[in-house]
Amino acid sequence: MEASSGSQGVWLCGLCCVRRGNRTLLSEGANVRLLISSHLSPSIVPLPALLYHHCRCLLRPPTTFATTCSGFICIKQAQMSLEVEDPPNKEVTKQLQRQDSLYGDAEKVSSTKHHGSEGGWSRLLHLAFQSVGIIYGDVGTSPLYAISSTFPDGIKNHDDLLGVLSLILYTIILIPMVKYVFIVLYADDNGDGGTFALYSLISRHAKVRLLPNQQAEDAMVSNYGIEAPSSQLRRAQWLKQKLESSKAAKIGLFTITILGTSMVMGDGTLTPAISVLSAVSGIKEKVPSLTETQVVWISVPILFALFSVQRYGTDKVGYSFAPIITLWFFLIAGIGVYNIVMHEIGVFRAFNPMYIVDYFRRNGKEGWASLGGVILCVTGTEGMYADLSHFNIKAIQISFNTILFPSVVLCYLGQIAYLRKFPENVADTFFRSVPELMFWPTFIIAILSAIIASQAMLSGAFAILSKALSLGCFPSVQVVHTSKSYEGQVYIPEVNFLMGLASIIVTITFRTTTEIGNAYGICVVSVFSITTHLTTIVMLLIWRKKFIFIFLFYMVFTSIELIYLSSILTKFVQGGYLPFCFSLVLMALMMTWHYVHVMKYWYELDHIVPADEVTMLLKKHDVRRIPGVGLLYSDLVQGIPPVFPRLVERIPSVHSIFLFMSIKHLSIPHVAPVDRFIFRQVGPREHWMFRCVARYGYCDKLEESLMFKGFLKERLKMFIQEEAVFETNSSTGNSHTKSNGTSSSIVHSEEEINPKVRGHDGNMSSDLLLHSSVEKEKKLIDMEMERGVVYLMGEANVIAGPKSSAMKKIVVDYVYTFLRKNLTEGEKVLSIPKDQLLKVGITYEI
DSSP states (O other), X not given: OEEOTXXXXXXXXXXXXEEETTEEEEOSBOOEEEOOOTTSOOEXXXXXXXXXGGGTTTOOSOOEEEOSSSOEEEEETTTTEEEEEOOTTOOEEOOEXXXXXOOSGGGOOOOOOOTTOSSOHHHHHHHHHHHHXXXXXXXXXXXXXXXHHHOTTOOSOHHHHHHHHHHHHHHHIIIIIIIIITTGGGSOBTTBOSHHHHHHHHHTTSXXXXXXXXXXXXXXXXXXXXXXXXXXXXXXXXXXXXXXXXXXXXXXXXXXXXXXXXXXXXXXXXXXHHHHHHHHGGGGGTOTTOOHHHHXXXXXXXXXXXXHGGGGOGGGTGGGHHHHHHXXXXXXXXXXXXXXXXXXXXXXXXXXXXXXXXXXXXXXXHHHHTHHHHGGGGTTHHHHHHTGGGSOHHHHHHHIIIIIHHHHHHHHHHHHHHHHHOGGGGGGHHHHTSOGGGHHHHHHHHHHHHHHHHHHHHHHHHHHHHHXXXXXXXXXOOOEEOOSSOTTOEEOHXXXXXXXXXXXXXXXXXXXXXXXXXXXXXXXXXXXHHHHHHHHHXXXXXXXXXXXXXXXXXXXXXXXXXHHHHHHHTTIIIIIHHHHHHHHHHHHHHHHHHHHHHHHHXXXXXXXXXXXXXXXXXXXXXXXXXXXXXXXXXXXXXXXOTHHHXXXXXXXXXXXXXXXXXXXXOSSSOOOGGGSEEEEEOSOGGGOEEEEEEEEOTTOOOOOHHHHHHHHHHHHHHHHHHHHHHHTTEEEEEEEEEEOTTOTTBEEEEEEEEEEEOOSTTHHHHHHHHHHHHHHHHHHHHHHHHHOEEEEEEEEEEEOOTTOOHXXXXXXXXXXXXXXXXXXXHHHHTTOOGGGEEEEEEEEEO
């Protein structure tokens, strides 16, 4: 069935055919073969029900379709329905195709709303208030150390203060406000932010992922769309083609993404060290006898306590975050106003950018080197983007522009006004500028704010790493969700221990905020630059903005970030090497894991047993069926995994109902429960063997065993019913698997169905027999589930092939094996009860 000439294509729908007189109304779900446009080959396009609300934007202008049979299909715009006419009492044979035996279910995505996406102004203001406590702790505590880090050797010229202040003001205006708040926040992946969210957003519009496990149904859940070709799409199509055809581009995108993740992890390690140490240093104002070493050892127990309570999550302190940070912002704003009034109101002159020009003209190379301290005024900005899923864009824009920006700007203006009169106190500007009566309240709130800033950054680092884990870029460590309100708040025990240990070691080793700041700045600017590059790709590929706008965005922010990065790199020896070493180690581990993960997947794909050979395999080993339900886990989304022949060879028995189960994480934050499972019949129906793919977003939590079995049972029973509807009065063709001809990285599985549409005679008796058969099969599923579920997992020992290079042998045989044995907890991640788990050993030689 093909679209008529000039058609732009139309989304159709279908699950079952409803007969009305001489017409068959496809109300919810047949897959129809369409020719979408002249530049696309014929494809199978499952379409959402036109009567459903989520199709309102998918319906194109009314289009008439010619068919190969004696009927015709038309779209009636007023009735919003799809009808098929056929002659009465005449048998018509049509050939429909479907993918992965999914009868339209994958397209029925629930219209879930992101946190904060509904409600009026009161709800919006409520979220804006909450965002103050969750995402602004880090950038809000930067006045504790930014000025002192900019002038490590003291102030040589009074006018330099105005130059640095002007730099700070315009850095805050350009990077957090213009770039992030008004541009980058809109590059969200279904409401989620961060470097991996940008990567997954790009991968949903271009096939750039390295793992070849994508399916057509994933595109539907991930909100892929098909648009008519136009001149506006040419640039995006060209870029898409270049990204998809270039392996170097795919590897490059993946590399900068995990580099950004590594830098955020480094940020999460350094934030507690510099924030707590700078806050605790304020006590020296009242106890001058305290040495630097004593301040460090006071900070260490606070850091230990901070990382120890991570298991409870930010949700446990909840609404106390926002009041404390809000109080902090009002406090530093008030102190800033006090210093401006008391010391010099003329500091507002710094809004004139000419002071920046004069500053560099006076100081030259030294002024350029001081930028490493200036950039610390925007630390935590990336966390604002990473925590986007907790709130919404408007809430963040309101809180930033009405609370954070004026408060921090007034604080910096006040500090410079104070230093204009007391330049000798630059080493501890913040606490020296606090009025005497306000010192102790400010000191206590500063400690609390530093802890909250650390907590928020750590939560963001955990959330980003959990996304990396979901996309196969990190070993399967345990991820604990700590909040029922905020799905992105997670806790990873092993990572928390390593980050806490690293943070304490950094504090003891570097001892001062200046040297830690050198390392901190590299993390901050590196993540800024990576976000700029990924956002530019989003602008070109997805937003399709005017070229001049994209060019200005890229050139302005890349230039600023490169200038800052070049300045920070001059302090490589004075602590700047730390994040590089940290990131290189973490990147090496992530790339090693992902490389072997992809190679292992390809090995399994090359050694699968075709589904149509399952009968021969069972007969060959004289396999008997035993009571219960068996779930064999595999990464494959098609075919029989190589571990299954190994299983029936060693233990020639298979459960009465057997499922080849794949847990698959898509490049979207969430998958609605209704879209969770895809089923296929494997082999003849009497074998009761199925393929099941359980799909999750990278922010979704896997259900507990009991809940998972409940969902699985209900969806399997629904699949049996849907399968029976399609097989009524029809003959089902053989299943086969084939790869898409346009891209080797996409795996498609299709089944052909040849339904015979008949007249009214015999419909009643057929329906009764169908109902009776389906009910018996449902009862069988219930009975076997009650007899017990056994989980089977392949314990794969991956080794390098004999002809592999020495480097490959080191990576696969030692590094990967060490990670797999010490970090992976597959059964814990999948919430599998140990007393119901059976592991099957197998060796993969890659």
